[in-house]
Amino acid sequence: MEFSQSDNNNLPLTKFESMLKTNHVLFFDSEEFENIIHHYLNQGKIALAKKAIKLGLAQHPTSINLRLFKVEVFVFENNLKEADKLLNELYQLEPHNEEIFIQKANILSKQDNHKKAIEVLKHALDLTDDTVDIYSLIGMEYLFLDAFEEAKTFFMKCLEADIDDYSALYNIIYCFDYLEQHNEAIEYLNIFLDKNPYCEVAWHQLGKQYLTLKKHKKALAAFDFAIISDDTFVGAYLERGKVLEKQRNYIEAIESYNITLKLDDPTSFALLRIGSCYEKLGQKDLAIQYYYKTVHEDPLLDKGWIAITKFFKKNKNYQKALYYINKAINIDSENVIYWKLYAQINHRLNLFEEAERGYKKTLDLGNFEIDTWITRGDLLLRLGEPQAAIINFEEALEFHPENAEIHYRLAGLFFTLHEQEKGLFHLKNGLKNNNEFSFIIDELFPALLKNSQVKSLLNSKP
Numbered sequence: 001m002e003f004s005q006s007d008n009n010n011l012p013l014t015k016f017e018s019m020l021k022t023n024h025v026l027f028f029d030s031e032e033f034e035n036i037i038h039h040y041l042n043q044g045k046i047a048l049a050k051k052a053i054k055l056g057l058a059q060h061p062t063s064i065n066l067r068l069f070k071v072e073v074f075v076f077e078n079n080l081k082e083a084d085k086l087l088n089e090l091y092q093l094e095p096h097n098e099e100i101f102i103q104k105a106n107i108l109s110k111q112d113n114h115k116k117a118i119e120v121l122k123h124a125l126d127l128t129d130d131t132v133d134i135y136s137l138i139g140m141e142y143l144f145l146d147a148f149e150e151a152k153t154f155f156m157k158c159l160e161a162d163i164d165d166y167s168a169l170y171n172i173i174y175c176f177d178y179l180e181q182h183n184e185a186i187e188y189l190n191i192f193l194d195k196n197p198y199c200e201v202a203w204h205q206l207g208k209q210y211l212t213l214k215k216h217k218k219a220l221a222a223f224d225f226a227i228i229s230d231d232t233f234v235g236a237y238l239e240r241g242k243v244l245e246k247q248r249n250y251i252e253a254i255e256s257y258n259i260t261l262k263l264d265d266p267t268s269f270a271l272l273r274i275g276s277c278y279e280k281l282g283q284k285d286l287a288i289q290y291y292y293k294t295v296h297e298d299p300l301l302d303k304g305w306i307a308i309t310k311f312f313k314k315n316k317n318y319q320k321a322l323y324y325i326n327k328a329i330n331i332d333s334e335n336v337i338y339w340k341l342y343a344q345i346n347h348r349l350n351l352f353e354e355a356e357r358g359y360k361k362t363l364d365l366g367n368f369e370i371d372t373w374i375t376r377g378d379l380l381l382r383l384g385e386p387q388a389a390i391i392n393f394e395e396a397l398e399f400h401p402e403n404a405e406i407h408y409r410l411a412g413l414f415f416t417l418h419e420q421e422k423g424l425f426h427l428k429n430g431l432k433n434n435n436e437f438s439f440i441i442d443e444l445f446p447a448l449l450k451n452s453q454v455k456s457l458l459n460s461k462p
Contacts, residue, residue: 012036016052030060037069049073064094071103080107098127098134105137114144132161139171148175159192166201173205177212185209200229204236211243219243234260234267241273250277268298272307279311287311302328302335309341313348321345336365340372352379368399370406377409381444386413404434412445415454427457 012032019026028036033056040049050073056066067090074083084107090100101124108117118141125134135157142151152175158168169192176185189206193199207222220243226236237260244253254277257270275290288311294304305328312321322345328338343358359376373396380389393410400406407430414423431438438458441448448454 013039020051025055027059028056030056030063030066033060033063034065034069037066041069041072046073046076064090064097065099068099068103075103075106075110078110080110083107096127098124101127102134102137105141109141109144112144114141117141132158132165135161136165136168139168143171143175148178151175152179163196169201169205173209176209182209182212186213198229200226200233200236203229204233204239207236207239207243211239216243216246220247232263234264237263238267238270238273241270245273245277248280250281253277266293266297268294268301268304271297272301272304275307284311284315299331302332302337305331306337306341309345313341313345318345318348322349334365336362336367339365340367343375347375347379352383355379356383363395370396370400370403373400374405374409377406378444381409381413386417389413390417402433404430404437405440407433408437408440409444411454412441412448415448415451416445420453424453424457427454431457 012028013036015026016028016036033052037049037052037056040046040052049069053066053070053073056063057070060066067086071083071086071090074080074086083103087100087104087107090097094100101120105117105120105124108114108120118138121134121138121141125131128134135154139151139154139158142148142154152172155168155171155175158165159172162168172188173185176182176188186206186209189202189209193202193206196202203222203226207219207226210216210219210222220240223236223240223243226233227240230236237256241253241256241260244250244256254274257274257277260267260270271290271294275287275294278284278290279287288308291304291308291311294301295308298304305324309321309325309328312318312324322342325338325342325345328335329342332338339358339361343355343362346352346355346358356376356379359372359379362372363376373392377389377392377396380386380392390410390413393406393413396403396406397410407426411423411425411427411430414420414426427441430440441454441458449458
């Protein structure tokens with residue numbers, strides 16, 4: 001039993017809370033205490049649950065169920081030793097109580113002994129007719145072990161026992177997805193839908209499986225059936241919009257996303273997708289309006305700021321692009337995509353020092369793409385910092401040891417600094433890895449073409 005604000009079942013709860021305020025001890029039967037404790041645990045009010053357990057056991061010291069609640073609180077507070085000790089006592093009193101085994105399994109799970117937890121839960125199955133919850137617990141333990149086939153089997157048992165157990169259905173599909181068994185998932189969902197043809201959740205999941213396999217027409221049909229089953233299902237409209245986008249049917253996609261805005265509070269995802277659709281339709285004013293709405297709705301959504309920045313960058317309005325990427329960086333200074341865009345925009349504006357700083361930050365944040373290293377190194381060269389450029393390119397070689405473009409640049413830098421041996425080493429490596437990029441010497445270090453060693457090596461390439 002659970003208490004609600006709209007029925008008479010909350011009378012014991014009201015009576016209990018009144019008792020706490022007045023310090024007058026009132027009597028409750030054990031079942032009333034169980035309901036009160038269950039309510040507080042569901043609400044996360046552990047302190048009140050503990051008070052109720054203490055008072056309950058004072059009035060009903062032999063109650064197994066109240067002592068099991070005490071075990072549950074011990075487990076919640078990670079006091080596993082005390083929980084185990086009390087469970088052993090209860091086992092001596094009621095060796096066939098399935099709840100004792102469930103709590104024992106809970107302790108084992110907390111101790112990362114998931115295999116033993118499964119054994120204990122399977123024993124509990126033999127002690128009860130209400131198996132659904134235990135099947136679910138076993139499935140979760142198998143998930144902890146990454147045993148997805150076994151987990152899937154037990155979640156399927158849950159769904160067989162209760163066709164409306166959508167939590168089990170989601171877990172089944174999660175297992176199929178992890179195992180990349182998309183065709184098997186589709187077959188399972190179709191069998192399920194034969195029994196339950198108006199299950200919007202199953203249609204939605206079926207659509208997502210078809211979408212993964214790029215079967216867009218079938219995906220769209222599945223999402224349509226989800227909407228027929230429940231015309232307020234926001235998730236189905238969102239997924240339908242995504243499919244329509246992939247089919248380049250942007251007008252219908254916008255209509256689908258707009259329905260979600262009417263059904264529920266606007267989501268940043270829907271606003272962003274509408275903006276993207278308008279941009280692809282060439283309706284720039286509407287596109288930027290929706291991008292603005294996206295970041296207003298969720299200022300922490302990086303995709304919103306990226307969309308605005310790229311919009312202005314694409315339209316060559318670099319000053320505005322810089323303004324918005326700076327706003328984004330002020331919100332999240334550790335976002336590597338922001339810094340890459342910051343660097344590119346400053347580069348376009350010929351603000352080379354700021355661009356170099358952006359590329360350096362990008363590298364510091366773990367973006368080790370070859371173009372980042374090369375562009376930053378070329379900027380350092382332009383800024384008259386050959387030593388810093390050398391350090392940059394040598395670091396780049398650690399990630400891209402056979403990249404000819406880096407070797408040619410290092411060759412040019414070392415020859416320029418009169419370090420002939422190092423220059424020759426990198427020039428030979430560049431020619432060995434890809435002689436077609438030798439034009440880099442001509443473009444970046446034209447003076448070196450007068451160097452006889454350089455000239456000889458370049459002329460000897462095939």
